[in-house]
Amino acid sequence: MKPRSSAALIQHKMGLHNSHHKPCPTHLQSPINIHTRTAKYDPSLKPLKFSYDPKTAKRIVNVGHCFNVEFEDTCDRSVLGEGPLTGYYRLCQFHFHWGSSDKDGSEHNIDGKLYPAELHIVHWNSKKYTSFEEAAQHSDGVAVVGVFLKLGDTNPVLESIIQNLDRVKTKGKTCPFTEFDLTDLLPKDLNYWTYMGSLTTKPYFECVTWIILQEAITVSSEQLEQFRRLQCTSENENPSFILENHRPVQPLDHRVVRSSCP
Ligand SMILES: NS(=O)(=O)c1ccc(NCc2ccco2)cc1
Numbered sequence: 525m526k527p528r529s530s531a532a533l534i535q536h537k538m539g540l541h542n543s544h545h546k547p548c549p550t551h552l553q554s555p556i557n558i559h560t561r562t563a564k565y566d567p568s569l570k571p572l573k574f575s576y577d578p579k580t581a582k583r584i585v586n587v588g589h590c591f592n593v594e595f596e597d598t599c600d601r602s603v604l605g606e607g608p609l610t611g612y613y614r615l616c617q618f619h620f621h622w623g624s625s626d627k628d629g630s631e632h633n634i635d636g637k638l639y640p641a642e643l644h645i646v647h648w649n650s651k652k653y654t655s656f657e658e659a660a661q662h663s664d665g666v667a668v669v670g671v672f673l674k675l676g677d678t679n680p681v682l683e684s685i686i687q688n689l690d691r692v693k694t695k696g697k698t699c700p701f702t703e704f705d706l707t708d709l710l711p712k713d714l715n716y717w718t719y720m721g722s723l724t725t726k727p728y729f730e731c732v733t734w735i736i737l738q739e740a741i742t743v744s745s746e747q748l749e750q751f752r753r754l755q756c757t758s759e760n761e762n763p764s765f766i767l768e769n770h771r772p773v774q775p776l777d778h779r780v781v782r783s784s785c786p
């Protein structure tokens with residue numbers, strides 16, 4: 525790259541490196557492709573600390589573009605702490621993203637590799653804010669743990685969720701779902717990548733500290749088929765199915781992905 529003159533350097537530093545003299549906006553959108561060789565090991569990153577109370581599991585809701593497993597989040601009984609976070613974040617729900625075939629479905633990619641599905645465990649900063657909706661308006665408001673699902677044997681813990689899906693087949697339906705230990709769904713190895721990003725569905729707020737686990741959990745092809753039998757229509761409409769609900773990857777811009785291990 526040709527050397528910059530001092531004037532051009534100053535302009536560049538001030539972000540005036542374009543003709544219309546406005547700094548070009550950087551987007552902090554998610555998901556992204558994680559280029560593992562460019563991720564930077566950060567020894568100051570702490571191990572993740574999951575403190576989930578199975579009694580806070582409440583219900584499963586078909587929200588139209590996916591299903592949410594919701595938790596009681598009126599107090600700090602199930603929280604995620606440490607890791608890249610300051611303080612602890614309160615668990616509010618988890619959900620999945622999947623594709624119309626086993627060839628794609630995850631939102632984040634690893635070195636361009638797509639997984640057939642991705643689990644998102646959603647938490648919000650209950651020390652500073654009073655609800656998820658309020659927290660989602662702030663850059664330090666939300667923390668989402670992403671876990672890849674890879675094709676393999678039937679996952680018995682996933683099965684305990686999937687066996688309820690015929691009770692929430694259509695949009696808006698709910699069913700009780702209690703006494704669930706979410707830590708049973710996590711992989712053994714809790715090493716992670718982390719970066720600042722956004723919600724991957726409307727309203728796409730740039731409020732998320734993303735924490736992507738490096739080890740995947742398994743899901744069988746038959747279990748993925750059950751996800752695709754959920755309907756995005758309500759019970760009195762002609763049925764159409766949630767065949768896929770994953771967002772394409774977004775530009776990384778100047779963001780750096782950090783890794784908890786070298
Ligand atoms: N896929 S995800 O984990 O990034 C995610 C998580 C949560 C919401 N919530 C959507 C919402 C409602 C009010 C404000 O925001 C949307 C997307």
Ligand SMILES: [Zn+2]
Nearest residue numbers: 619621644724
């Ligand atoms: Zn999600």
